[in-house]
Amino acid sequence: MLGKVKKLGKKTLVITGNYAVAYAAKSARVEVVAAYPITPQTSIVEKIAEFVETGLMNAKYIRVESEHSAMAACVGASAAGARAFTATSSQGLAYMHEMLHWAARARLPIVMAVVNRAMATPWNIWSDHQDSMSQRDTGWIQFYASNNQEAYDTVIQAYRLCEDEDIYLPAFICLDAFILSHTSMPVTIHDEEDVDKFLPKYEARHWKLDVDNPVTNGNIVTPDHYYEMSWSMDESMRYVKKKFPEICEEYKELFGQWHGVFTKGYKIDDAEYVIIAPGTLFEESCVAVDMLRENNVPIGALKLRVYRPFPSEDIISVARKCKMLITLDRALSYGFNGPIFNDVRSAIYGETGTPVFGYAVGLGGRDVTFNDISSIVRDATLKLEKGLHSSFVYYGLKVGEK
Amino acid sequence: MVSIRDMPKEELLLPGHAACPGCGAMIALRYALKALGKRTIMCVPACCTSVIQGLYPHTSIAVPVLNIAFAAAASTASGISAGLKARNVEDVTVLAWAGDGGTYDIGIQALSGAAERGDDIIYACYDNNAYGNTGIQRSGATPYGAWTTTTPTGKKEHRKPLELIMLEHNIPYVATACSAFPDDLYMKFKKARKIKGPRFILILSPCPIAWRFPSWSTVEIGKLAVKSGAWVLWEYHNGKLEFTGWSKLIAEGKLKKIPVIEYLKHQGRFKPILKDEKAINEIERRINDYWKFMKALKEALK
């Protein structure tokens, strides 16, 4: 195993999450990039521009005039049969919204990096998941990376997944603003030749724009056909559940990296309480878990690596074995709690009666430390002891709740 | 000049499409596709053409078509062009085919971006002077005085001179055309096909429904538009501007421009202003200004 890994053309660089993503686009031999700057994503597309202009990466780079156009150009390029990539944040992602539906409905395996940033107004460039969570129902597969290596690996894995004949859906990989995007960590980068073995050249077997085999895509369909088209997208989401575990195993075999599949547990085997959190909130939860365990709190953490399709099975099996779930949401569904809390409760409904306590944290980039998470765990424990079953609260609110 | 007899017999716009009788846009598309040929990929934003293609699983267009969002014709075409180049697919023309709403209004940003970047696409706008698909609302192309459902007493503003905005982008080819002159239109698409980079063709496409004239008069109305000077046929290539067809004859004094009222009076949409002398004079003034400007421009570019 180790010997195999050693032979690979690889290097370990100390780089930001944004550069890790740019290197991933290069390793994946992305053929068309269409992108527009926005803080804190910008250094991804700057780095790719540098790769392309210095001849390190053989891609067409379309410097579009908006994110709507960025995604439209990715749709065009992917429809023409090429591997397409873009990256954005916050306002840019919202601006793409119409085209996100388009990319998914046209079944185009576009991969995008989303550096999670708060939605205006007011302006705020810090980490917050409202941007990506708001795109939940567009038909995109959603990943949340918890470190820079995972961001790199997930981009490559995502192409492999999205380009599967039974999937053909787009995916985005989320990185927490600044916490990952601008923080340097060691990342192992693989040569294109090695990645080729895992990720062959994209071949559009379902449909493409080809003058020798002309098709019309996207003209009017009656309700008769539309209904099944929507169903088939959901079918493909279900197929992701079958396919992605194999892809992650194969990636581990080849490159030695393992980030879990849909979720990844930390000290959950004997845990009575489990924190469920995406991205860097999970990493911070692990620190809190270690601290709390020193005081004999029987706690573990579960990384929500994939948000769509939602890993209900993983959540149910964890819920069955523990006494309480704690969810951390860095976004809100105004008028009805936080999205992860809601989805976790919905996933276990009728399967287990495990109490779920939800917490809104870190909105607009407010710091979430292991101390905060420890306080949250104490709060949830008190609720559990009081016999409560479920609640959703704003942790650390500086104004009084009515 | 080419005669209709010299054009390819093969139809790439197939019979059985869903256009209204007398649709000027489909005359234009038919000849545009004859000129561009089979190695063409089309991308179509929301407009009448999205409907005209017919219902899935059928289509009435024999080249590949990607239907796309209203604002996204140019950006998508840029993406297609880049995707083909990434795959070394040569000698395929990427044609964005959009209405005036999708071009003058919601799509102008993407179009301007593609033009500025020099992307290798032909962008053709069939201009029926209104939002046809949604039932005839005003657009940036609707002329002064014209009725639409959102300008029920006649539009108070003139149209936006989009062709000049595109010319100012300094792209290799800009032309105007009209559905009533398929030979002129065919030649322009033929020429555009051979040029690399962004090419823009704006086609006046009379619409019997929006303009309120009988469906058999489409060609006649188009001819009156050019004969009255309300629509000017020209072509900009290699830094030179030339008038073409009847507009060339008018420019050279070989054909006398007819009063614009002769063009307006056959169209129900101008009813709000037909008897309003001031309004008619205002339209004439605008036509004369445009001609003056175009003639000066031609001289300046000599």
Ligand SMILES: Cc1ncc(C[n+]2csc(CCOP(=O)(O)OP(=O)(O)O)c2C)c(N)n1
């Ligand atoms: C973002 C968006 N806004 C509005 C619409 C509704 N819509 C569809 S076609 C159209 C008008 C198209 O007008 P034009 O571009 O002139 O083409 P025509 O219908 O005249 O052929 C409108 C407003 C849409 N599809 N998308």
Ligand SMILES: [Mg+2]
């Ligand atoms: Mg129109």
